[in-house]
Amino acid sequence: MSGRAIGLQPARIRAIGMAPIGTRWLEIVGAWMLGLIWVLPLLYAVWTAFHPAAYATRFDLFAPLTLHNIQLAWEAAPFARYFLNTTILVTLILVAQFVLCTPAAFAFARMEFPGRDFVFAIVLLQLMVMPDVLLVGNYRTMVHLGLVDTILAIALPYLGSAFGIFLLRQTFRMVPQELDDAARLEGCSLLGRLWRVYVPLAKPTYIAYGLVSVSYHWNNFLWPLVITNSVTTRPLTVGLSIFASTDQGIDWSIITAATLMTSGPLLIAFLLFQRQFVQSFMRAGIR
Amino acid sequence: MTIRNQMNESGADVRLHGVARSWGATTALSGISLHVRAGSFCVLLGPSGCGKTTCLRIVAGLEQASAGVVEIGGRDVTALPPAQRGVAMVFQSYALFPHLTVAENIMFGLKARSVPKPDRLRRLDRAVEILGIGHLLARRPGQLSGGQQQRVALGRAIVAEAPVCLMDEPLSNLDAQLRAEMRREILALQRRLGITMLYVTHDQTEAMGMADQVVLLRDGRVEQDAPPADMYSRPATSFAASFIGTPPMNLLKLSHEGMVPGTGGPVLGPPRAAATLAGIRPEALRLSDHGIPAEVTHAEYLGADTVMVCSVGAEGRLLARLPGRVAIADGALVHFDFGPADLHLFDAATGHRIPQPA
Numbered sequence: 231m232s233g234r235a236i237g238l239q240p241a242r243i244r245a246i247g248m249a250p251i252g253t254r255w256l257e258i259v260g261a262w263m264l265g266l267i268w269v270l271p272l273l274y275a276v277w278t279a280f281h282p283a284a285y286a287t288r289f290d291l292f293a294p295l296t297l298h299n300i301q302l303a304w305e306a307a308p309f310a311r312y313f314l315n316t317t318i319l320v321t322l323i324l325v326a327q328f329v330l331c332t333p334a335a336f337a338f339a340r341m342e343f344p345g346r347d348f349v350f351a352i353v354l355l356q357l358m359v360m361p362d363v364l365l366v367g368n369y370r371t372m373v374h375l376g377l378v379d380t381i382l383a384i385a386l387p388y389l390g391s392a393f394g395i396f397l398l399r400q401t402f403r404m405v406p407q408e409l410d411d412a413a414r415l416e417g418c419s420l421l422g423r424l425w426r427v428y429v430p431l432a433k434p435t436y437i438a439y440g441l442v443s444v445s446y447h448w449n450n451f452l453w454p455l456v457i458t459n460s461v462t463t464r465p466l467t468v469g470l471s472i473f474a475s476t477d478q479g480i481d482w483s484i485i486t487a488a489t490l491m492t493s494g495p496l497l498i499a500f501l502l503f504q505r506q507f508v509q510s511f512m513r514a515g516i517r
Numbered sequence: 518m519t520i521r522n523q524m525n526e527s528g529a530d531v532r533l534h535g536v537a538r539s540w541g542a543t544t545a546l547s548g549i550s551l552h553v554r555a556g557s558f559c560v561l562l563g564p565s566g567c568g569k570t571t572c573l574r575i576v577a578g579l580e581q582a583s584a585g586v587v588e589i590g591g592r593d594v595t596a597l598p599p600a601q602r603g604v605a606m607v608f609q610s611y612a613l614f615p616h617l618t619v620a621e622n623i624m625f626g627l628k629a630r631s632v633p634k635p636d637r638l639r640r641l642d643r644a645v646e647i648l649g650i651g652h653l654l655a656r657r658p659g660q661l662s663g664g665q666q667q668r669v670a671l672g673r674a675i676v677a678e679a680p681v682c683l684m685d686e687p688l689s690n691l692d693a694q695l696r697a698e699m700r701r702e703i704l705a706l707q708r709r710l711g712i713t714m715l716y717v718t719h720d721q722t723e724a725m726g727m728a729d730q731v732v733l734l735r736d737g738r739v740e741q742d743a744p745p746a747d748m749y750s751r752p753a754t755s756f757a758a759s760f761i762g763t764p765p766m767n768l769l770k771l772s773h774e775g776m777v778p779g780t781g782g783p784v785l786g787p788p789r790a791a792a793t794l795a796g797i798r799p800e801a802l803r804l805s806d807h808g809i810p811a812e813v814t815h816a817e818y819l820g821a822d823t824v825m826v827c828s829v830g831a832e833g834r835l836l837a838r839l840p841g842r843v844a845i846a847d848g849a850l851v852h853f854d855f856g857p858a859d860l861h862l863f864d865a866a867t868g869h870r871i872p873q874p875a
């Protein structure tokens with residue numbers, strides 16, 4: 231009896247162990263494939279941008295490196311101004327979102343008022359509306375407000391964010407009630423508690439959400455394209471597309487150089503703070 | 518010495534008049550009235566869910582009473598916000614702010630109240646000296662052991678220099694040894710500062726060891742409000758009797774003749790029409806050749822004494838705590854005797870104590 235049971239064990243262990251090893255290999259190969267597919271255009275862009283135009287479609291390990299394309303691209307369009315516009319835009323949106331979402335999330339998380347859940351449901355409904363659907367409506371509103379072709383107009387539709395409210399509400403709800411009570415007992419006002427207890431404890435969420443927001447609005451294209459029509463308001467994405475389509479014909483070297491240049495800061499920032507970002511995402515519960 | 522001179526605090530009276538609290542259909546407190554004298558140590562004792570925390574939070578102002586009045590230091594504070602009531606509080610989970618250092622945690626309230634910096638540091642120094650946590654000031658709560666977190670929480674209560682300190686099961690997250698140590702420390706602290714303490718626990722040994730006054734709660738009502746010695750020697754109800762003591766008081770149901778059913782005597786209580794409970798503390802019983810007949814089911818030797826579990830009559834169970842080591846085989850028949858003053862009688866239906874002719 232016992233002998234047979236023992237005899238069976240190695241086989242069973244192998245049988246149990248085999249399946250995970252098999253799927254593990256599949257997972258690893260799959261991950262590499264996905265990674266490669268994702269990084270290929272980027273690699274091509276890097277290759278083309280830093281080599282003379284002659285090598286744009288030809289691979290030669292010893293092709294001469296050059297920064298000439300970057301220089302040409304930089305001079306071909308007012309990219310400095312576009313950088314400034316985009317920076318103003320994402321900063322404006324980020325600050326406004328933090329300032330507006332924080333009290334809203336706090337109210338939904340910790341205050342009791344009639345209709346709270348109903349109002350929150352309405353806020354959540356906003357998550358299901360694709361921003362592009364509202365393009366025409368938003369444009370009309372901006373015309374009424376006399377804001378067409380301003381940076382504020384690009385930002386305005388995004389200042390109140392249902393996603394931000396939802397995320398911060400979840401985080402605030404996880405703050406132990408006793409911490410709130412302790413602060414109340416020590417004489418903190420409502421805003422004092424929000425500022426000294428809830429906001430510091432939600433820091434990982436702010437970082438994670440901030441990253442999502444900045445990268446989304448750094449890359450946002452359609453709405454800025456519709457609402458802007460001058461150099462002083464255009465963000466990088468719109469500037470880049472105009473530059474790539476009309477001004478230059480199809481010179482891949484310069485286009486890729488300009489593309490790398492415009493997405494570079496975001497890429498570098500992400501690589502630098504990669505670990506913090508990933509940790510923040512884990513802690514904030516977005517994956 | 519110098520520390521004592523700097524102190525401007527001392528306790529304040531705390532009074533509750535008919536305080537009640539309910540949430541919809543659940544009633545947590547129904548008409549609690551009690552008086553805690555200035556500078557005394559009052560323990561709110563009771564099983565889980567009896568309303569202790571609710572009561573404490575109402576005194577703190579963190580919870581609003583549905584009815585009744587709370588007075589602190591002779592002032593009606595029922596409508597005042599927590600910060601204006603002159604109370605400090607130590608929470609069950611310590612409620613330390615994880616993003617702040619120990620020093621910042623302790624001075625949190627002083628900063629929120631804009632106490633000037635020199636004053637803040639003076640109070641911090643004093644609390645640190647009392648609690649011996651000087652080496653921890655730069656750490657964060659996550660880097661502290663349970664006992665150290667407890668000390669920091671006490672520190673935050675000390676620097677508030679409030680006349681009343683509220684504690685909600687502050688020792689329940691500590692291991693047994695540390696708990697005994699902190700118990701002594703909290704008591705010494707309360708005596709030293711002279712503050713009024715309102716302390717919540719479900720552990721009757723804590724209550725007996727620390728309190729000047731024990732308020733026993735049950736289902737949102739005061740079951741008994743008495744000094745620990747009185748609560749032990751004259752429990753007002755069978756519930757109080759069965760809640761206090763290790764092991765708690767034996768309660769034996771008596772027949773109409775006043776005997777334990779299934780035994781031939783002795784007569785424990787007077788013949789009564791209503792059902793009666795006889796209560797005898799395990800430590801009041803002694804082995805004898807007469808008295809209550811019992812059969813030993815099992816004996817537990819605890820070092821200083823032996824707890825003997827016995828069955829009496831048809832369905833009665835009796836615990837006896839006998840000094841030293843008592844070697845009696847399981848199944849043996851013994852008799853227990855006790856002094857006349859050690860017998861307590863309760864009405865089985867209402868639980869109330871039946872007065873006995875002295």
Ligand SMILES: Nc1ncnc2c1ncn2[C@@H]1O[C@H](COP(=O)(O)OP(=O)(O)O)[C@@H](O)[C@H]1O
Pocket residue numbers: 540543544545563564565566567568569570571572
């Ligand atoms: N915020 C609340 N909402 C509804 N019921 C509550 C609330 N707080 C406490 N209770 C109820 O009140 C009763 C007493 O609770 P509590 O004071 O926490 O008891 P204890 O601290 O003695 O264990 C419990 O039945 C509990 O369910």
Ligand SMILES: [Mg+2]
Pocket residue numbers: 569570571
């Ligand atoms: Mg409790």
